Amino acid sequence: MLLKYQHLRDAYEHVRADGGDPFNVTFDSVVSPTEARLGGRKVMLLGTNNYLGLTFDPSCKAQAAAALQAEGTGTTGSRVANGTYSGHVELERQLARFLGRREAMVFTTGYQANVGILPVLAGRGDHLLLDADSHASIYDGARFSEASVTRFRHNDPNDLKRRLKHLAELPGQKLVVVEGVYSMLGDTAPLAEIVAIKREMGAYLLVDEAHSLGVLGKNGRGLAEQAGIEADVDFVIGTFSKSLGGIGGFCASDMADFELLRLVSRPYMFTASLPPATIAGVSRALELVAAKPELRADLWRNASSLYHGLAAAGLPVGPTVSPIVSVQVQDPQIAVLMWNRLLELGLYVNLALPPATPSGRALLRTSVSAAHSIGEIDFALDTIIATGVEFGLVNEARHLTAAQ
Amino acid sequence: MEPSLDVQHEDLMARVIAFIRSMGTIPADAADRLSPDTNIIRDLRLDSVAVMEFIMELEIEFDTIIPLNDIAGIATIRDLVKVIEPKRAPV
Numbered sequence: 001m002l003l004k005y006q007h008l009r010d011a012y013e014h015v016r017a018d019g020g021d022p023f024n025v026t027f028d029s030v031v032s033p034t035e036a037r038l039g040g041r042k043v044m045l046l047g048t049n050n051y052l053g054l055t056f057d058p059s060c061k062a063q064a065a066a067a068l069q070a071e072g073t074g075t076t077g078s079r080v081a082n083g084t085y086s087g088h089v090e091l092e093r094q095l096a097r098f099l100g101r102r103e104a105m106v107f108t109t110g111y112q113a114n115v116g117i118l119p120v121l122a123g124r125g126d127h128l129l130l131d132a133d134s135h136a137s138i139y140d141g142a143r144f145s146e147a148s149v150t151r152f153r154h155n156d157p158n159d160l161k162r163r164l165k166h167l168a169e170l171p172g173q174k175l176v177v178v179e180g181v182y183s184m185l186g187d188t189a190p191l192a193e194i195v196a197i198k199r200e201m202g203a204y205l206l207v208d209e210a211h212s213l214g215v216l217g218k219n220g221r222g223l224a225e226q227a228g229i230e231a232d233v234d235f236v237i238g239t240f241s242k243s244l245g246g247i248g249g250f251c252a253s254d255m256a257d258f259e260l261l262r263l264v265s266r267p268y269m270f271t272a273s274l275p276p277a278t279i280a281g282v283s284r285a286l287e288l289v290a291a292k293p294e295l296r297a298d299l300w301r302n303a304s305s306l307y308h309g310l311a312a313a314g315l316p317v318g319p320t321v322s323p324i325v326s327v328q329v330q331d332p333q334i335a336v337l338m339w340n341r342l343l344e345l346g347l348y349v350n351l352a353l354p355p356a357t358p359s360g361r362a363l364l365r366t367s368v369s370a371a372h373s374i375g376e377i378d379f380a381l382d383t384i385i386a387t388g389v390e391f392g393l394v395n396e397a398r399h400l401t402a403a404q
Numbered sequence: 405m406e407p408s409l410d411v412q413h414e415d416l417m418a419r420v421i422a423f424i425r426s427m428g429t430i431p432a433d434a435a436d437r438l439s440p441d442t443n444i445i446r447d448l449r450l451d452s453v454a455v456m457e458f459i460m461e462l463e464i465e466f467d468t469i470i471p472l473n474d475i476a477g478i479a480t481i482r483d484l485v486k487v488i489e490p491k492r493a494p495v
């Protein structure tokens with residue numbers, strides 16, 4: 001039965017041969033947004049998407065604990081059966097208010113939000129146009145859809161327009177899907193140009209703000225707020241498991257009859273709803289996104305320090321400053337060795353290997369948190385640069401010059 | 405006078421094969437032996453992600469779109485040319 005995966009075993013064993021197992025890291029305990037224990041040793045966390053560090057915020061924990069005590073550990077049912085509590089509905093209203101939308105719909109994970117929404121927005125005879133670097137949940141949502149699916153070159157508005165022109169004479173609605181911040185390199189979508197094309201060609205636009213909610217925009221509403229084009233976004237997707245420190249996902253919209261999607265979205269209907277503690281913690285986290293803009297300021301200070309520090313040392317980072325800072329490594333084998341060495345030195349980052357990466361490069365992917373201290377960012381910089389020197393990614397002389 | 409549809413088809417086949425040969429991502433031994441019957445995944449040794457990139461390059465070069473839904477039905481270069489060429493008018 002599993003013989004078809006034999007080729008994976010060889011590749012997996014190859015990756016594990018250098019020490020740790022990048023795809024099965026088991027923390028003894030996570031003790032703060034920036035620190036864990038692994039194999040009995042302290043490690044600094046620099047790859048957890050915990051952008052605002054809210055997983056350990058005292059008020060989020062207290063509100064979650066109170067809901068746990070009052071309402072129990074789980075809902076044991078779907079939103080369309082016994083799994084809708086007042087907390088779910090209130091969180092949906094809170095999200096809609098926060099985003100300035102008429103309506104929001106909460107899903108049990110961010111993955112399910114895309115898998116639950118794309119197939120019901122675009123059905124048979126319609127057309128989905130996905131950015132080529134879209135997250136797996138967007139691709140999987142497209143696979144569940146009966147729409148015709150085409151992918152345009154990553155962040156290339158001209159290729160998007162070319163494709164929409166080909167589809168212009170065909171019947172059916174056209175839905176363009178992009179992300180606010182792309183998870184591997186931290187680059188953002190050229191939303192203003194995409195919106196101009198969407199308007200010209202009569203398409204709809206969905207923006208997945210998974211990595212940008214709470215991170216971008218004056219009020220933390222994401223890339224659409226930062227780009228000043230929120231009115232042109234027809235559907236906003238987001239997740240609770242990054243800046244909001246919980247788990248879950250949502251879709252928000254101004255469209256009439258949006259609430260009818262609750263009756264047709266199978267990933268919404270046929271899964272248990274979020275437990276009350278998660279709903280309560282996320283609700284508090286969303287309040288903090290609005291109430292504490294200093295969290296975003298700290299996040300961007302850290303992101304900028306890490307990005308510019310690595311770039312100045314000569315390490316190949318992504319195209320733009322972002323809370324996601326990835327070091328590109330040509331040779332996947334070297335990337336695995338570097339990932340192991342960083343862990344030995346007390347720094348946890350993500351390892352991303354082709355084919356899950358853009359352009360077939362291996363990545364040492366880091367994500368910065370508002371909770372990182374300046375000292376922690378300095379430690380991360382020193383450790384990554386020293387490892388880059390050791391493995392020949394950084395010219396030592398250039399590193400010393402940059403340090404001076 | 406317009407060339408016949410068969411001539412257009414042969415011309416497109418030759419252009420597709422020439423373009424695939426020029427891509428640089430195709431193994432040299434496979435590039436030397438391209439024909440309408442070449443199997444894209446097996447003979448060009450492309451993994452699932454490389455196939456998507458391969459298709460995108462062809463879409464842009466030949467100014468067309470090949471929906472992901474149609475890719476499963478494309479095995480050979482002949483299948484690929486059928487998807488790329490303008491639909492023939494019904495006889």
